[in-house]
Amino acid sequence: RDDDVARLSGTWLQRRAPQLTQERLAVNEALKALDWDRHRIESTAAEGWGTSEAMPPDARWETLAQWLRDHLRTGDDWRADERAVIFTEYKDTLDYLAWRMRRVGMTDPAVLTIFGGAESAQREAIKAHFSDPVHPARVLLGTDAVSEGINLQATCRYVVHADIPWNPMRLEQRNGRVDRHGQARDVVCWHFTSEDEADLRFLSHVVGKIDTARRDLGSVGTVIDTTVLERFTTLEHTPDRGEVDRRVAAIAAAAPDVQDMRGLDAGGLTENLRARQQLAVTEEALELHPAALANLLAQAVALEGGSLTERSDAPQIYDLREPPAWRALVTESLRLPQTRAMPKLVFDPMFFQERIAGRVIFRPRADVALVRLGHPIMRRAVAVLRRRLWDDPDGQMTRWTVAGQSLPGQIETVVILHIFIEATNALRETLHQDVVALPFEVRGNVLVPLDARLWEQVRLRPATPLPAAQLHDAATHLRDLWPAHETRLGAELDRFRQGQAEELRSMAAQRLTEELRETRTLFAERRRALERMRDPREQQRREREQVTIARQQAHLLQPALFPDVEAELAAEAQALHLRQRELDQVALLDHLTQLGALVDAEEERTITTILPQRYHLAEHAPTALPLTVTYWVRA
Template sequence: MVRRMKSDLPPLWNGKPRFPRRVPHAREVDYSDSAREAYSKLAEYARSRRDGQGEGKAGRTAADFVTTLLKKRFLSSPKAFAETISTHLETMTSRPAAPADEPPPSVRVLRPLIDGVEEAEEDSEQEQAEAAARALSAARQAMRPLTEREHTLLRELDAWAVAAGKRPDAKFARFQEWLDGVVCPAGPLGDWEPERVIVFTEYRDTQRWLYGQLIAAGCPAERIAQLHGGQDQDEREQVKQVFQESPGLSPVRILLGTDAASEGINLQAHCHRVLHWEIPWNPNRLEQRNGRVDRHGQRADQVDVHHFVPRGWQGFDPAHDHHTDSGYEDGALEDELHFLAVAARKTERIREDLGSAGEVIAAQVEQKMLGRRSSWTTADAEITKRSGRAALKVERDLARDLERLVDALTDSRQQLHLHPETVERVVRTGLLLAHRKDLTEVPDPQPARNARCFRLPELPGAWARARNDGLRHPLTGTERPVVFDEAEARDRTDVVHMHLGHRLVQMCLRLLRADLWSSGAGARLSRVTARVVPDGALRQPAVVAHGRVVITGSGGTRLHEEVITAGGLIEAGTFSAGRMEEVDGWLAEATEELPAESVLTELTGLWPRLEERLARALNTRANRRFRSLGTMLAERCEQEVEGMRAVLEDLGRSIRARLDDTGHWQQESLFDVDDERRQLRADREALLERLRRLPEVTEKETAALRRRWSDPSPRWFPVAVTFLVPRSLSMITRQENR
């Protein structure tokens, strides 16, 4: 099997790549002696706490949690570190240790509190502080008291964090230098370029600090937007809409986002630059952030991803992948920042098939930051093996399946006549029936695009709510014209696409369905029409009946539904059946023009002589269709059974591969304790049980699918009649009438 990366796909017709290149960039930072000294003290404190916990598993868990939290916050910003070191110092000194006869909290108690710290990162400031205080207080009870040296280290780190927040920051200085060159070369008080930048950070504290630093540097508040999980839904949606709009409509140039902004949203419309304020310890999170702009719809030829790195960094080119030695003392600030940059470089190399290889990278980062032995040499083989395995799994039959689905979509659109013109006719007819109003064609706001644009009429009540759904521009508040062709609405926000799911289209469809089957004096929609066709398509009148075919399975499940046609020529006042291909050709050539009134009168008079034979032709067509559908339905049943079995077989292979992954079941994690081992054993037993039950599940699902498709019951209903009249006949009749 040949592996296909995005970069391996052939270019477009004009020679341009199908996807933009992603280019990582390094922004070297020369850290101050004060920062290096502070980090050295933090590393000393972490070693002292780890080495002094003895064999107590809860104590080691608590110590590792504190180390992880403090190091992550230190590497993020002085503000984030100051908040955490202050809380930790307070909990370690102001609260007495638990009584000797009271057992310390177990890992089972610590784990939810520790997990809650990360979960609270997107909450309010008070909730974040409370979550950190709860976890650090519980950790205090599980750890031994501070030694005199440890107490001194914490006090010195606390004082440094407070002072660092008031001093110029080396990383922010490098950031501002780069940022000004992109968005405001003449300075924040000068002209701003129509360029945008996203800055991702892990912590809300850091996001606030960055905002304050930018404001203090003279950046106008209107140029900055913030996106984080603590915002209410309406505010978040407004920020996203503003950032996705053209820079000509919004002054926003800088988006400060926490990781909540990297979860499932699109930010690529007018931005191709991402800067990571800190490199996440989990490579999957790194990819989530990058994926907000490196995705389908990105207009730039290149996506630029920026990382802060220490002085002396070798580069992000894969040719440097074997350079993993930082050249700094083990555990020093620059050494650990270099290690994170190497992790980012390896993530970039395997990003398109990251899979479980990301777990290996995350484990290496964790081991390094906790001061345990860690080597990229031993990890590289496992990374390569896992990433390749993920690629093979994902790419299996992908091209074939994609081609099949595209063909099926195209066929469905043709069979159901799902064209822009059809949807437009549905809306026009619905508006005419309900309110005697119509669409108004208007010029395209972008004349070069030359799209067919329409203005919706004013409507009352529920129709007004459906009409106004998304009609106003989110920034300007002006009503936008609508289009019916998806291609004409692509990559623009100055028009609204009226698709099948739009509320107004749905209301029109419901109205048409109701009127189609209504009868009597209240009927507003006729089920009989006449249309003119060119002489080249038809030389004498014809009549076509339309019928609705419905096939239900066991229990009344609808298996299939379609509209069929049958028709023929009107010769000597009687019906002469035509071939299906002929009838389809006549209908395809029909115009919107109505025949002369005298022709309509004659056709009405002929209807009693045509009705019986036309109904017989439609019945014959329905019965033939039922027979052909029998084979098709049987094939669909088998396809669903085969698809279900393939999914369950893939699941079985995945479970077996996971069970065979001895490294996972023997992993050393941050919480390497009895509770964690018991959970791993429980996970393994659950997988074994699931694998054991797969044959039974397969048989049950197979039987259920076969029952669903069994005993198909066909029915058909006449729907409408269309008379087709050659243009020459209609014109002759008009002349005779004159």
């Protein structure tokens, strides 16, 4: 393949040689001015870096060498607290920089190199060395192959761009190796610029624009990429820095992130802290705190033949012995990939927080796994407990609990009825599903509903096992009271279901009204969009856009090795394109007419059929089923 490229390129250049004479001479003169004569170039190409004679002066290398001395060195020694990643697009540039570093004593293991052709094991080894705080590595030279999949934020905060890629997304990928969650220090990214070179000033300006528009880079990245491409491939129009600013400003103003941050998500520190407080309250209300999650997993694995044990020497850290039926799931989602060892489990993300340089940093540990409600083993645990609620053949699940509690005031006993409630609509979709607790104070055979404010205080207090003697006496007494309690709780269950039915119907009716209004607004906007597409001015705008895109695509195809054939094909393609565009306009008008009819029909169906059924409770809804009965006795 390389031979074919050389042969075809050489043939093309030979045919075009008379037309390129001035350009060739200009390139030769520029190289001579930089002290790159023919002999030096040929000897370097034949012998490789490190074996040829001394290289000509290189201002970029001298600048980079001085930067390394200023930021990574103290005299002749490397600083222990700093490292840098140096990126380049090209393997040849990487080899050149590595050679330059060796010439001034910057060698392995202080300087590591990685590129696209490196084997996976080598990449992993270099990643491990550079991420290890005690390893002597201080500089990582890499091509853009290292800009994906390797995270270095734990030990490095400097990024140097030896060259600037045309694609702005690639620049962000490079920076993202160190500028990411878990970085404890300010990240600084460096690139070359020059007031003497217009193209380099232009690229430097692009880099600055990428940095200021980082939040909207997904929106403006294409615009920047296209502008850079125009700058270096278009002869008719060469964008300048001002045009970059205008294009980016126009697209960034309408970026989805900007629009989104004008809504409920906007705010400063006060709003952030308030949101954190609301999250903490919600976690407590839903019992998603670490102790509850650990208890849920412990109960599920015990039912399946496993165990979860808290370490006596390290509170909040647990050892898991997986149930036999969970082995494949645990291997896939928990065990360490290299050794297959079982990590320790924690349920509190605060375990991984460290304060470094005055900042709170989340630092994961390879030997400890964070388990939250969305983890695969927690989803398995929830599924086990749900199934056991209705299908418990070996009778391991009990719906009765008697425990001790530090009850307030004169309250001696509390009984809690847990209810599973589910409401479906006429389309058999689930509208509402919840587990509700109804608490009562026990006064002999009489049950008195517990005050809501008192219940909010009591329910968060931990329940504890009763001593054996007290448990025996309490259970005997409660068995005697149960017939009267069962009757009262059954009546409360019916009353609760009726109240829920009325509340849910009211909520469904209110939601139906809101949804009908939103739906009519949505379909009205769709009709307006179709009308805009019919507008001749809109069609002309689309045509101009198509012409611009076609011109850009044409530039991407240059230069051609066979220009005569290429010209004929281009002319034919242009004629076909024009004809196809005429046909597309006719088809578009027909399609818009059909779309208008479809929009009308869909609106009618949604408003008259789908939404009324969606917000109409099914017959006998909601369903309210008793789950468990818990007695709390004063401990």
